[in-house]
Each structure stands twice: as structure tokens, then as C-alpha cells.
Amino acid sequence: MPDAADPLTPKTYVLVHGAWHGGWCWRDVAALLRARGHRVFAPTLTGLGERRHHLSRDISLSTFVADMMGVMEAEELEDIVLVGHSHGGAVISGVADLMPERIRALVYLDATILQNGESAFGVLPAQVVEERRHKVAETGGLAMPVPDVTAFGIPADHPRAGWVRRRLTPHPVGSYESPLALAHPVGNGRACTYISCTDPLYLPLQPARDWARAQPGWSWREIATGHDAMVLAPEALVGLLEEAG
Numbered sequence: 001m002p003d004a005a006d007p008l009t010p011k012t013y014v015l016v017h018g019a020w021h022g023g024w025c026w027r028d029v030a031a032l033l034r035a036r037g038h039r040v041f042a043p044t045l046t047g048l049g050e051r052r053h054h055l056s057r058d059i060s061l062s063t064f065v066a067d068m069m070g071v072m073e074a075e076e077l078e079d080i081v082l083v084g085h086s087h088g089g090a091v092i093s094g095v096a097d098l099m100p101e102r103i104r105a106l107v108y109l110d111a112t113i114l115q116n117g118e119s120a121f122g123v124l125p126a127q128v129v130e131e132r133r134h135k136v137a138e139t140g141g142l143a144m145p146v147p148d149v150t151a152f153g154i155p156a157d158h159p160r161a162g163w164v165r166r167r168l169t170p171h172p173v174g175s176y177e178s179p180l181a182l183a184h185p186v187g188n189g190r191a192c193t194y195i196s197c198t199d200p201l202y203l204p205l206q207p208a209r210d211w212a213r214a215q216p217g218w219s220w221r222e223i224a225t226g227h228d229a230m231v232l233a234p235e236a237l238v239g240l241l242e243e244a245g
Contacts, residue, residue, distance in 0.1 A: 011081050011104070011245045015042040015230075016068060018086025018111075019171040020146050022049020025085075025164070028234035033241070043071045045091070047143075047172045057142055059172035061119070061180055065094035072102055081245035083107040085230065087171075089208070090114045090180050096188045097181075105191040107244045109237075110227050113208040116182035120175070128204050136173050143170035153200055153226015160231050193219040193244035195229070195237075202227040219244065 013033055015026045023042040030040040045064045047055040068091060072080065080103050084092035089111025096103055112120055121129050135145050146168040149161050186192075194212035213220050221240050225233040 010037040010039070011242075012039040012077055012079060013041070013081045013083060013241065013245070014068065014072065014077065015040065016082070016084040016088035016091050017042070017045065017048075018084075018088045019144070019176075020048070020168045021085075022051070022167065022169065024049055024167050025228070026230055029230045029237055029241075032234055032238045036238070036242070041071060041075060041077070043067060048169050049167065052169045055143060055170065055172060057172075057174060060174045060178035061090060061094065062178065063172075064091045064175055065098070068092070068095045069099055072099060078102050079104045081105050081107060081241065083109060083241060084111050085109040086202075086205070086227065087112050087120060087175070090120065093182065093186050094180055096190055097184050100184075100188045100190060103190050105193065105245050106187055107241060108192065108194045108208075108212060109229060110195065110197040110202060110205060111208065112205065113186060113211055114180040114182075115186065117179050119177055119179045121177055122179070123207065124204050132173075132176070139170055141173070143172055144176070145170055152228040152231075153197065153202060154228055154231060158232070164228070164231055187218075191219075191244075192217070193221060193240075195221045195223055195240055195244075197225055197227050197229050198222050199224045200226060 017025050023044040026042040030042050033040045044051050045067050047059045082092045082103050089108045132144050138145055149164050154161050196209050223229050229237045
């Protein structure tokens, strides 16, 4: 029997995308993980990607948490390595708070970290919040319009830039306004790893990075790529995910 900590031991990964994205963004990472014998699930959150026809003002952070819990229950998943990118970090914290028994480890990939009662708009820099709220008016108060791919650290001339640009969809603003409800500390006792994307740094998330790096027992990793590491450096990211799990 291989050791459970061995990166080559088959594991179950559930990958949670960030704002404006969908499960599609994990395409290359999922393919690499599956080729190495792992099970991989990369659902799309309500109102985004191929589920954009469900976009609603009623979508909240709790909706996203329920999305992921539904997948875990429907697929009867156990011993999960739960990965959250960017805004998906708040989602995996919510899931771990309610279903810790199904989770092996949590991986925060350049991710938002919220404490109980905090919202994304409550922790982001004031200038960023003001800019995003102003742009929400363009959609009638429903969603945040899609930014350029360069906002995610993807160079405009990158081979995958067009692929990402075609798939990004407006993001439900309610998930940024609504608070995260936690009954336990962030991570709820699960093994936690924070992966920081360092080249270039996505500056709005610096407070989350600082907090994670200061947590006793948390692992810290860095990857020299832009914010969308799953698009820009899938091979390197897979190595870190296997280590974290």
C-alpha cells in the first residue's frame, strides 16, 4: 500500500473557480491530474460559464457553497482535496465549515479568505470596490461585467488569452455583497495550504496572503506566474496540488 501522503497516491480533487470564470478554466489541470490517476471534479457555480442563464440578483455566497456541497453529496465524494481559486477561496471555507468530514485538505490558490460575517466587498480595497460597484450599474445592478484577461495576469498576446476571453461571463454581484457564515475558524481543522501567484502579484488579495502566511500550521507555497495559474502554468500547479493533498 502506498503511503497516504505520497503525491502519487490517487486522490479526489474538487476544483472551485473564481469570479467571472467557470469549471472550464481547470481544463488543463484536470486533464493532467486525471492522467496521473486522480479523480477530478470541476463544477461551474450558479450564474456563470455554461450556467450563465441562471444569473440572478438572488445569487449569494451561500448559493455557491450549496453548489459545491450538492456536487459532493450527489457524487458521494469523500477524502477530498478541495481547491479554491480567487473568490473560490471563500466558497471552500464555507464548505469546510459545514462538511469537514468529507474533506482531506484545503488549497487556497491565490484566494480570497473571509472570516465569519465578512463579505468580499467588505475586505477588498475601497478603490477596487468602488470601481466594481460603478461597473455593476452597466448590468442593471445584476452582475460585475467581465474585465480584460490582463486583470488575471494573462498577457494579451498569450496563446490562451483568446480562449479565456471568449469564456468569461459577468459575475453575480450578490456573491460579493453577501457575508460568509462560519461557525468555526477558517479551515475548520483541515490541513490548509495557500499558494501565492507571484508574477505578477494580484494586489487586491495581499491582505489574504498576509493572513494565510501568518497562520500556524498552514503550508505556504509560491508559483511564479500570474493570478490565473491554472491557465498559465498548469503543470507546475499540478505538482503543488499533489504536494498539498
